[in-house]
Amino acid sequence: MAINVHQLKIFHTVARSGSFSRAAAELLISQPSVSIQVGDLERQFGTDLFEQVGKHVRLTEAGRVLDGYAARILALIDETRVAMDEVKGLRRGRLLLGATPTPGTYLLPALLGRFKEQYPSIEISLRLADTRRIQEMLLQHQLDLGVIGGSVSFPDLEAAVLLNDELVLVVAPSHPFAALPSVRVADLAGEPFILRERGSGNREAADEALHRAGVHVTPVFEVEGAEMVKQAVAANLGISILSRCAVELEVAAGRLRIVPIEGLRIERAISLLSRRDPRLPRVAQAFLEMIRPQALTRPQSDAIITAS
Secondary structure (H helix, E strand, O other): OOOHHHHHHHHHHHHOOHHHHHHHHHHHHOOHHHHHHHHHHEEEEEEEOEEOOOOEEEHHHHHHHHHHHHHHHHHHHHHHHHHHHHHHHHOEEEEEEEEEEHHHHHHHHHHHHHHHHHOOEEEEEEEOHHHHHHHHHOOOOOOOOEEEEEOOOOOOOOEEEEEEEEEEEEEEOHHHHOOOOOOOHHHHOOOHHHHHHHHOHHHHHHHHHHHHHOOOOOOOOEOOOOOHHHHHHHOOOOOEEHHHHHHHHHOOOOOOOOOEEEOOOEEEEEEEEEOOOEEEEEEEEHHHHHHHHHOOOOOOOEEEEEEE
């Protein structure tokens, strides 16, 4: 049985006012229309909802039960309208954001802080995963937006470059390289490397850069996440290539050293991904609008290797 919300509102108004005529005046409709709508409800439920008491009407037992539900249903409808207005005005809502570990750990917190200042009631969910998984979750509508440091694999996604992230050679202060102003590419051969896990954007960029430079390395450790790589390098278990933004604190504290590589500069694009879909949630659109003024609009690339 389909219940007509308009009829419920008329019924509830009659119940509250105790009069068909007063309900009609309040709702700006005719009294016969009120009687017809209430009569339709009574036929649907197969019972009387009002009884006449002098010039007024009062609820029957069935009417009192229905009025309790009608009040709750109408209140939920009003609450729904308010909630939708708040979402449109970004006074509430949820941003589902995914990122690869480096931008998710070292770049996004500052951006999300700015976003929360503008929209303090918006709930933010941040998922960290590898480059391909972030893209898959976007396509499956499990995320609204993604930020990655790797290549885009799917044509249904579009990317805007946020910044070019420099990858640098890092060593322990006790490593012989730490005392040098720079090293040659050939010096890297034979060194024990500690690299990120395969599938990470950092690993892809480092592998490609070393391969193009003619250096073939076999890592002594493959570690998931930059934090573990930094700990291993600081313990002088090997050297690594990491994002400059990921090692700034350790370098400032003297736990790691950055050593320039002569003739080799490694960069990769950190990109903001979205579906090629004009129906993005309003919250996601607001985040895009905040970020886009500082984003470059050029094709996204995985690793940019330039000679200095």
